[in-house]
Every structure is written in C-alpha cells, then in structure tokens.
Amino acid sequence: MTSDMQTLLESFLEETEPRRGLPAAAYRDQEFWNVECRSVFARNWVCIGFAHEMKEAGDAVPVTVAGQPLLMVRNGAGEINAFHNVCRHRCLTLVDKPGNVGKLIRCPYHAWAYDLNGTLRASPHFGGAGQQEAKGFDRSRNGLAPVRTHVWQDWIFVNVNGEASPFEDYAGSLMERLGGVDWQNVDCIGTLDFGEISTNWKFIMENFIEPYHVQFVHSSTTDQPLSDHYTIIDGNCMGSAVDLDEEVGTSGSLAVSSRYLALYPNFILGRYFPDQLGVYLNIPTGPGTMNQKRGLYMTGGRQLGSGEIEGLKRLWWDVHKEDHEMVERLQAGRASPVSDTGGILSPVWEDSVHAFQSLVARDVIGHGGH
Ligand code: FES
Ligand SMILES: [Fe+2]
The missing domain is CATH 2.102.10.10 (Rieske [2Fe-2S] iron-sulphur domain)
Structure with missing residues (x-):
C-alpha cells in the first residue's frame, strides 16, 4: 500500500466531528483490493x-x-x-x-x-x-x-488463513442479537440471484447497516418514520433496526419490526418479525464489482402458498433493485476528487457505517498494508 493511502486511512481513523467516510481509493483502487484480499478476506470468516x-x-x-x-x-x-x-x-x-x-x-x-x-x-x-x-x-x-x-x-x-477465532465466538454478538429464532423450523422458500452489481462490496454492507436512506429510497414499500430506527454496533456485528409496538404489516409490506445484522466482513441477515429471515450472499469480485444473492426463509413453520412466495420474491427484488441503484451511484461518485476524503457520516444514523469502515481500515493497516 502506498504511503499516501496509509496517511488517508490514518486520518480516517482520527476523531473528527462529524466523522468522515473511507477515502475513495478504498472503493476503487486495485492495490487496496489486493491488500483487502490478503487481510480482510483472509483473516475473517x-x-x-x-x-x-x-x-x-x-x-x-x-x-x-x-x-x-x-x-x-x-x-x-x-x-x-x-x-x-x-x-x-x-x-x-x-x-x-x-x-x-x-x-x-x-x-x-x-x-x-x-x-x-x-x-x-x-x-x-x-x-x-x-x-x-x-x-x-x-x-x-x-x-x-x-x-x-x-x-x-x-x-x-x-x-482462508485458518487463524480466526472459532466461528461461535466470532459470531457470538450477532447470534445473541438475533434472539429466539426457532432453528428447527427454518424453511428456505426461495433464492433471488441479482447477479453482478457494479459497486464495491463495502457499499452494499454499509447500505444495510444505516437506516437513514430507508424512508427516501424505499418510500413505496415503507412509511416508517426514521425516528423509530436505531443502529447496532457490537464487535463484529453491526446493524440497523426498527422496533414497532405491534406488527401492523403483512407479507406484502416492510412495515414490521425488523433487524438487519451484519457479520463483518460480508454476511447480512435480515430478520423481519414475526417469521421471516433474509440472508444475503455478497461475493466481492474486484474493487468495483460484486455478486449478490438473497435467500428467503420462513421461521416458525408457517407454510406459504406459491402466490404468497412469488409476492414476497417480487417485493424483495424491487426493494433491492432500489438499493442497487444507490450503491452503483456511490461507486460512480468515487471517480470525483470530491470523494477523495470520504464524504461525511451522520453521528446518529451512520455511526454503524463508521464502525464497519474502521474494522476494514484496521485490518488493512494491521495486516498486509505495507
Ligand atoms: S491432472 Fe494434471 S493438472 Fe490436474
Ligand atoms: Fe435499502
């Protein structure tokens, strides 16, 4: 890694108000990607x-x-x-x-x-x-x-490097925050294959763990006010969540209590109360590309008819297409020198994004960033 990059990462880790995001190079440089391969993707689960x-x-x-x-x-x-x-x-x-x-x-x-x-x-x-x-x-x-x-x-x-802590410890904070899933009764009802998305893998992760965009990007599927949302930062687990007093939604809407939990670096599990899970397979393939699939699961044994399953698939396809447009534009914005110093993060809604980015920066600086 160049000394310029090292300097940019060190200034990213400095306390500023508000915090800055990762420098643009972290999303588009081949060299940064090579270091991520040796560090982030090798030493974690x-x-x-x-x-x-x-x-x-x-x-x-x-x-x-x-x-x-x-x-x-x-x-x-x-x-x-x-x-x-x-x-x-x-x-x-x-x-x-x-x-x-x-x-x-x-x-x-x-x-x-x-x-x-x-x-x-x-x-x-x-x-x-x-x-x-x-x-x-x-x-x-x-x-x-x-x-x-x-x-x-x-x-x-x-x-890949065989040196991470045992999976149960590594994922302990995520498992605790999941709480109460009846694992004997989890049923995979389908898979969505989004294929290649023209974005750096980190933008997809960051998108799941900040609730700030939801009311703007997903206005046709949710009307929850931002104020009901909160972020989660707990070791390797970062997320965003919304707790509602009662479940007003149906399976055709996002208006239910939900929790997106990321396990650093690339795993995302969405829990939608009372009985749905969505798990995202995010495969980084290069600095500016990744592949994504989503598995859809029912918990608690409720059987859905094929029409209901098709409806759920369509809903989630549309929701994620809205997200994909945003993350591809985040990537495109990294061609501008304005993005060199990373943009600005909300201290309230994007502290989780900063926590995620800090894990990346520390891995890169500490393991192979030379
Ligand atoms: S058998 Fe020769 S390369 Fe595999
Ligand atoms: Fe979204």
Missing part, C-alpha cells in the same frame, strides 16, 4: 455459499475468495467442506462451474481424481504407463488442500 444449493453428495460449487479459487463440496456423509480448487499435479483449477461431480472430482488435464473428502484416489500413469506411483511421490500427501470451513444453518463460511 467470509460467507461464500448457501447449503440449500448443494443438496446432494457430489454437489460442488467453485467460488473465488480473497482472490483465490476455492471449491465447496458436499461429501457422502452430508458435510460441506471447502478446498483450494486446484489440482495438486500442475495446479489447474479443478471445477469451473457448479454441478454434481459424482463420487470423484476428476481433473480434466491428466485425469487425477480426488474423492469427496479431497483424498487423491488416482494419478494415472504418473510414474510411467500403467504406474500410478513414482519415486518420492506420496499420494496421501497430495490430496486437495483444505480450507477452514464452518456451516452455520444454511450458510457456508470459510476462514
């Missing part, structure tokens, strides 16, 4: 997939995290594990699209084959025609390289 999209043994989904090709695989025992998506022979990426690999993950180049636990099962002709073995070559040491994985409910997390 990053959400990379939905278990409900990998129902069968042999289902395999490639994903790039921290700039590294990874592979999620469901094994014969029903567990999902992540590996580096790279053949141990000549390091070709193994699986290039989601699908079922059967019982073996076979490299297309020289047909080395790994089982669903990553063990190398075949290295045909490696030591000569008909010879799988070779002097000094130990098949048992050449299985797929594992990546630390934790599956919490439907959500698959990895910690």
Whole structure:
C-alpha cells in the first residue's frame, strides 16, 4: 500500500466531528483490493455459499475468495467442506462451474481424481504407463488442500488463513442479537440471484447497516418514520433496526419490526418479525464489482402458498433493485476528487457505517498494508 493511502486511512481513523467516510481509493483502487484480499478476506470468516444449493453428495460449487479459487463440496456423509480448487499435479483449477461431480472430482488435464473428502484416489500413469506411483511421490500427501470451513444453518463460511477465532465466538454478538429464532423450523422458500452489481462490496454492507436512506429510497414499500430506527454496533456485528409496538404489516409490506445484522466482513441477515429471515450472499469480485444473492426463509413453520412466495420474491427484488441503484451511484461518485476524503457520516444514523469502515481500515493497516 502506498504511503499516501496509509496517511488517508490514518486520518480516517482520527476523531473528527462529524466523522468522515473511507477515502475513495478504498472503493476503487486495485492495490487496496489486493491488500483487502490478503487481510480482510483472509483473516475473517467470509460467507461464500448457501447449503440449500448443494443438496446432494457430489454437489460442488467453485467460488473465488480473497482472490483465490476455492471449491465447496458436499461429501457422502452430508458435510460441506471447502478446498483450494486446484489440482495438486500442475495446479489447474479443478471445477469451473457448479454441478454434481459424482463420487470423484476428476481433473480434466491428466485425469487425477480426488474423492469427496479431497483424498487423491488416482494419478494415472504418473510414474510411467500403467504406474500410478513414482519415486518420492506420496499420494496421501497430495490430496486437495483444505480450507477452514464452518456451516452455520444454511450458510457456508470459510476462514482462508485458518487463524480466526472459532466461528461461535466470532459470531457470538450477532447470534445473541438475533434472539429466539426457532432453528428447527427454518424453511428456505426461495433464492433471488441479482447477479453482478457494479459497486464495491463495502457499499452494499454499509447500505444495510444505516437506516437513514430507508424512508427516501424505499418510500413505496415503507412509511416508517426514521425516528423509530436505531443502529447496532457490537464487535463484529453491526446493524440497523426498527422496533414497532405491534406488527401492523403483512407479507406484502416492510412495515414490521425488523433487524438487519451484519457479520463483518460480508454476511447480512435480515430478520423481519414475526417469521421471516433474509440472508444475503455478497461475493466481492474486484474493487468495483460484486455478486449478490438473497435467500428467503420462513421461521416458525408457517407454510406459504406459491402466490404468497412469488409476492414476497417480487417485493424483495424491487426493494433491492432500489438499493442497487444507490450503491452503483456511490461507486460512480468515487471517480470525483470530491470523494477523495470520504464524504461525511451522520453521528446518529451512520455511526454503524463508521464502525464497519474502521474494522476494514484496521485490518488493512494491521495486516498486509505495507
Ligand atoms: S493438472 Fe490436474 S491432472 Fe494434471
Ligand atoms: Fe435499502
């Protein structure tokens, strides 16, 4: 990282009134992105997939995290594990699209084959025609390289450098603030795939954890006054919430008590009382792009008809399209020198945004920012 960038980040962390946002370079520079890959995405628990999209043994989904090709695989025992998506022979990426690999993950180049636990099962002709073995070559040491994985409910997390605290501790503050979800009765009723969004991943995160924009951007779906909202800052968990005395809304409106909880760096869970959850899979793909999906869940066992489910999907599609337009314009604004010093944050409604940005700045400065 350049010394200019270091200086900008240090001034971001200084106490000013009101606080400033992260400098524009944090959202558009390739070098800053490279440092984030080595720090933010490597040392924390990053959400990379939905278990409900990998129902069968042999289902395999490639994903790039921290700039590294990874592979999620469901094994014969029903567990999902992540590996580096790279053949141990000549390091070709193994699986290039989601699908079922059967019982073996076979490299297309020289047909080395790994089982669903990553063990190398075949290295045909490696030591000569008909010879799988070779002097000094130990098949048992050449299985797929594992990546630390934790599956919490439907959500698959990895910690690429293997050094984060155990997931339960890491996510403890979020789990406490969720409170009272009946996990035995959570039902995934659908997935929305928004595809690529032309924005830096941080803008999506910041958008969920500030309630300031809601009344303006989502005026057709909510009429809750801003004053009912509050922000949450609790360790790795940041969020925005609104508590209403009674649930006046229906499933066709946002006028219910709700809570958006982010788990640093990229996980968001929305809880809409009394019985809906929405979970966002936010996959950063470069300084100015990311992919997003949203899983829709019912809690408490209520069954919805297909018309109701379609209605919910349409509602959330429209709401998030409103957000996506805003975050793409935040990104576009970073081309202006006016944004170099980050803009200004509300001390009341965007303290959560500042807390999130501070975690990024500290990770980048402390781990690889040199
Ligand atoms: S690179 Fe995979 S078998 Fe050769
Ligand atoms: Fe929004």
